[in-house]
Amino acid sequence: MMTVEVFPLRFYEESPEIVAKNLLGKFLFKREDDAFLGGLIVETEAYYGFEDPASRAFGGIKNYNITMQEEPGRVFIYNVHKYWMLNIVAHGPNRIGAVLIRALQPTEGIEIMKRNRPVREITDLTTGPGKLTLALGIDKHLNGVPVTSSESQIFVANNNVKFEIGSSRRIGVKKDLNQNLRFFIKGNEFVSTKRE
DNA sequence: AGGAAGATCTACT
């Protein structure tokens, strides 16, 4: 693998919306023995705290969502409909928030990921929040792990690419806020849905 | 101990 440049904690100490956009085009890697699984982040969604009816923190801090209000730059994982959702905690001081990783463009460990989640087309491998956690072998045990160190089992690394950012309402959300909080790389074929 | 909800996915029509 190429040289790895991770981001410091302050990269994640911004509003979820800002971090959601800043994470696009960056690498996400998960360590698997001697191999790395992962790829480019091509689709994200921002979630806030008590004021966001779609947020896991809506209704109060509980055991299972406590990570959302703790230190930014850490993994926050919860379950929905049998699948694990991968988030990265992102918020200013004394706030609550996280960024949901919705889709990856696979670049590393593709063979292993295909074993974890057999598919015919590579465009089916990690093009959805539940799909990518299965392919990368991510579950609740990674909850709280910092993505700010390349020594972590899972981390985010820098990458310099140019692209246009598209946005839309969040996917699958019953009670959404009145603004676009889903962001994706325009024209990328690994975005989970064409909806804009 | 049981019921309900959910930021999903797949397979159909």
Add this chain to the structure above:
DNA sequence: GTAGATCTTCCTA
């Protein structure tokens, strides 16, 4: 476009 399957967690009793 929609129905149904499926799991983890929370709420009430």
